[in-house]
Amino acid sequence: MLHAIWLVPAIPLLGAVILIIGCGRLPSLLVSIIGVGSVALSAIIASFISIGFITTPPPGNAFTIILWHWMAIGSFSPAIGFYLDPLSLIMMLVVTIIGFFILLYSSEFMAGDEGYSRFFAYMNLFVAAMLVLVLARDLLFLYAGWEGVGLCSYLLIGFWYQDPANGLAARKAFIVTRIGDTGLMIGLFLLFTHLGTLEIQPLMLRATQSWPAGSTMPTLAAVLILIGAIGKSAQIPLQTWLPDAMAGPTPVSALIHAATMVTAGVYLIARTHMLFALAPAVQMAVAVIGAATLLVAAFAALNQHDIKRILAYSTISQIGYMFLALGVGAWSAAIFHFMVHAFFKALLFLAAGAITMRLHHEHDIFRMGGLARRLPVAFWSFFIGAASLAALPLITAGFYSKEMILSATWAEGGRIPVLWAAGVITAFLTSLYIFRAVFIVFFGDLKTPVSGHYGPRITLPLIALSLLALIGGFVETPEGLGGITLFSKFLASVFGEAPVVSGSAANLRLLAASLVSLAGAGLAYALYMRSSPRFTAWAATPAVLGWRRFLFTGWGFDRLYNALAVRPFLAIVRVNRNDAVDYVYQIIALTCRMAHQFLHQSQTGRIRWYAGWLAAGSLVTIAISVLQ
Incomplete structure (x- = not known):
């Protein structure tokens, strides 16, 4: 069955080709069958491959297949080949299964849109490109998938191109991520020039044999790869494109944030972790960037009105957790949080879409309210996703993945306690801003009339993702709560054995992290369900309003970049027209x-x-x- 791995990206790609050729001529039912069915078939094949891989592991716990070679120029012979190991297997399952649920949801959410066929063609191409990225045998083939997801993000963010603002958001995403892509491309040139190959596994082996730890070459190569990862994963200072990417349809946002695009940078660093281990200064920079992004995005999310932009800044913040884990060498913790994040973030976006489609596509949370009884499926789905995002203890998957990161940050990066402190503070802010949205949207008075109804293609993905957001974390639990290590042991052949954090101090930190999440939810309840006149008056003071406006703009990064880069460039263009x-x-x-x-x-x-x-x-x- 392992030899059929090429079918996993090929089937969605074939679906995209059929939809592109027949765009505008195929009936909607056939479009949805091809669009959803191709990804469903890909997910089924991926599941059978995974079962075979786990029950009968291949030699070395890795499998490689080469379909054909692109070219042969001296020693340079890049191949269309796929590499399957525990890391790429987890990524493959997440992309296909979460992608299937999102596309099934889309078949009802996008019904009646004049670009229905074009939408599914783009989405299938998006899934295929991401699968190429995570299954690629060498970095050149990975780069083809990398650019493929960038192209698809441009097409899908600007899907409703009739509105100039959507086209602007698409161009912004494309241009900002190109900065990172340029760094990655230069990094590939450097690696091939000095090590003579782009095949990932031999490349990592040659790097460890040829370059001393901390030397110039691995440091420079790691910096260039990090630049690429920062661009795709929307980390500081290239995070500004992601909030504006909400211009696309809600299922697009779910796919970008949960299973594709923004997680590509996390995968790239994890896949080349041996190179980053040779550049400890760059690896620490990964942790610092992640910690800074955590806080910046969480404060910005706390001041948003648009429900999708709250979730967008939340994604930036959660990817920051993954970068923090990667930076302290907690590779398995980063991938664990990636998987769990895919569950609850897809759930949150799809639940948000289920709300807005019943409210005439109203996105402002302050124009919602009183929806808990009127939209029970959307309410419970969003509530479960919010609880997992906030890492409410014991009952949510997000608790276990976030706790694993915080424990590893203390153990591996304890010499810099500020990293752990940033993670804990952000856990509090995360709980505060997401439950702020829950209380404002679902409780209080009804402000916008509810209309329409849901079909099973909306409710089934919400129910399935709700279950995953609750139980998906029980494959890895802390020592004080059972000490299950199935996930980290599965990845041990890629990253090595994950250290076990135990002892009374670890239990105290676990308790503190739990109380922090509960405190954030409690404060949100006190502020937005039991608001006092004193708090309302304080929030309306000029100083607080000015600070909130600053945070609302994402800490003014767009204004800064407009002043430093965009306006000077446009001035040069005008002079040089x-x-x-x-x-x-x-x-x-x-x-x-x-x-x-x-x-x-x-x-x-x-x-x-x-x-x-x-x-x-x-x-x-x-x-x-x-x-x-």
């Missing part, structure tokens, strides 16, 4: 025309003049020969 480079070629053309006009004067048609010039030229030539 006629393109100064063209003047060079215009001068060359003018010189040629003038030379032509001059030589044209010699063409008189008089034979005597031609003979005279010929004789004169001959005399000059003879004279030169004699004088020499």
